[in-house]
Amino acid sequence: MNRFLQLGLLTCFCLFCSLATAYPYKPITIIVPQAPGGTNDIVGRVVAQRLGEQIKASVVVENKPGAGGNIGTQFVANAPKDGHTLLMTISSAQAINPALYKNPGFDPVNDFIPLAMVGSVPNVLVVNANFPAKNLDDFLKLVKSKPPETYQFASAGNGTLNHLLGEMLNQSYGISLQHIPYKGVAPALNDLLGGQIQIAFASLPSVLQYINTQKLVALGVSSSRRSPLLPEVPSISEKIPGFSGTLWIGLFAPKGTPKPVIDKLQKEMQLTLTNPELREKLQATGVELANMTPAEFAKQLQEDITRWAKIVKASGASLD
Template sequence: MQGIRQALACAVSAVALLGATPAKADNWPSKPIQMIVPQAPGGTNDIVARLVAADLSQRLGQQVVVENRPGAGGNIGTQFAARATPNGYTLLMTISSTQAINPSLYRQVPFDPIKDFEPIALVATVPNVLVVNPAFPAKTLPELIAMAKAKPGQYRFASAGNGTLNHLLGEMLNSMAGIQLEHVPYKGVAPALNDVLGNQVPMAFASLPSVLPHIKAGKVRALGVSSARRSPFAPDIPAIGETVPGYSGDLWVGLFAVKGTPKEITQKLAQTMQAALADPALREKLGAQGAEALSATPQQFATQLKGDIDKWARIVKSSGAQVD
């Protein structure tokens, strides 16, 4: 009889365990959700994250709290998220620079962008713009390319630092256009842009939201956006790909869950994000920040991520950029 009781107890326990995950998923979320942003407050990713978090809070009926954990190009916050319990209460809102470029840029990366995370939603894209000081002779990108081919290594471009997106966009232009612009790294995009404004260095890539006011004021001249097509927020600026076929390198913002999060939760989260990104109100708020809302399935996002990791690895290798 004792053996029968033990067998029944084990059977009941097994049934309870089998039903545990779905039950938790059905009740998710039952408490506030932490959204890790591995960049500093005030940047593109932080702004997008806070808009999305406010929208998700309403849709999910639980507060979504943004927590900034910047450092090491986004590696610190991303590592923190990767080690979190995979229960749907820790999410990662990050950018392509960290998730797709860092794995090949840093000698040691404390996370795996594929194995540690589950893609949920490709939220928005923000193009960079190649801008020049108004005193620079080239009025268009074809003119710049012709000048650079005539005098290899004579013209410089500024960036936010070695291996940053705006550095690699310049290296990609060098490679695909067959030119040799010399790279000048700065400690951040603000000092780089300041020296372009002051004509200490003639050109730089900068995000559209950060540089659009200067373009409108005539303080810099825009030669092209880095996206595959023209930005709806600056339709008069040609895409670099119109002159250099195949050129494309946007900054994207994406939402991830920790790998191992129950499928029911990731599906619910993905469906909620799809609804949010289809909402004109959120799209308008993102657009006001120069970020174009996207709509992609988690599978499409996963394909995009893998493709970007491969693409930027080739560009990092050819540039020789490396960060310890």
Template sequence: MRSPRLPALSRRALCALAWGLAALPGAWAQAAYPSRPIVMIVPQAAGGTNDIVGRVVSQKLAEKLGGSAVVENRPGAGGNIGTQAVAKAPKDGYTLLMTISSSQAINPALYKAPGFDPVADFQPVALIGAVPNVLLAHPAFPAKTVPELLAMAKAQPGQLQYASAGNGTLNHLLGEMLNQMAGIELQHVPYKGVAPALNDVLGGQLPLLFGSLPSTLSHIKSGKLRALAVSSAQRSPVLPDVPALGEFVPGYNGTLWIGLFAPAGVPKDVQDRLQEGMRQAMADKEMRDKLEAQGVELAGTADKPVMGTEFAAILKQDIAKWARIVKTSGATIN
């Protein structure tokens, strides 16, 4: 039995529709992304600074893109596990990495086989901002200022101790960088995680610790810890009365940055959509206020965020800087 023939007008209409769609492949692809939820992988545990930032940014990015996003925590191996997952993910823009400089810029020098190339395997999307660490002292520690600490350390080489979350962690390497740049010899005492290190400094067992500003701000405000200096080149707006280490040790800058990456090889139109979405998100006052309330010093300005190639240049500079510090410290992880 023959199929009924379509009226001539209907056939012409269908042809016109088909030609119209074929003529606009770029617009069709752009309108389709994102057609399903974006997964933003955070390679650290829930509740940390990077996780908090990732959840704020993912919500706003999804809003600007007209889609949805979920945050997935994949901690382990200092951030390597989650970072590897994104490096090996499909290059379609649906798996992104919200990470910190200690994982992306330090781990390649610290681990013999991190399982990823921080430059070749990723496309930088946007630098969100920086979170300084704070050089903290127990209130009973005699040195009340950085100059007093440096004088004590030079008079007692190897006698003053500082705690860290473990060999090769950022708060270990911040102390090592201070040793190198100030010509002192603080003795490093590694712990298995930041919580026991912080608890022992709070309890007075050890006098010094570098701790992230968001996680130690309550202890500073309560007087349980004394903030000697922030680890950045300039003072933090959150602690305007606390000096920067760079004021006493020229060139010292040990902030922890947070940034968004896509796997290398994501199509250009998807890259452009992501960057435009992040450009709009970084200009959004609601998101900026939330991040600044967490102690994040936002990168760039609302109308000129740090994106793409500019962010890539910062990453390469940090990789080189931390490689020198890791080599001098002798820290390595198999």
């Protein structure tokens, strides 16, 4: 009996090793559940190229946008559990959508295994160049002194991170900016630049060029510390303790993927993210590289799901 047990354990060990050494045996597809050209798409393509070089395999990015990221995310949740279909997603899709949609079509925790947090992107509270307040202190004093809904803020749509950051600002500072949802970042920025609306939260990569050319004024960043790309712009938490909300970007595999494959992907991603050229490219776009283990990433996801669920409920935002 002991001999049979030993043979069984040896067989399992050999299978375990063969899975790790044989993988990948075909191209790896990273699904980005947002449209081409966005922050997640840009990051996904930079990471895919370097991961392919690291793992010595073909790694391609495929965009599957729709329903705020739900379509692509659900696709990966239902994909074969062999490590050849992965998900590069953002916190607004993975941590906010489960509270925003009645049925997003996936479970953010039970359907996925975190492989690596790539980094985070702060949002910036920006105003049109003609807005009377030019710094965060003056902005907060001004909006506090006016009747409710005197000023409006733009977002890329109901339930998006920049919408919820505006609601968080309302709740945490006792003000009442009126929310004006747009159908995407581009039309919101067009009206902000044109003066039809004066206030918005927007991801740093999407507005950095306008801040540098003084077409928009940056008042504060949503991260807990200042951005190296905008060192003179304060973190909003410096004025409103506890205010924090960044857009993180992370890589996931569908739950059920064999552990040897998960272990290999986690190891290869760790090495990929230490590449100096990759780090330089990502930091130039405004991405702050993460220094987080997969276990810490999983904990961060759980905490974000809980935190954003409260904010979504308080905002009254809901999508079908």
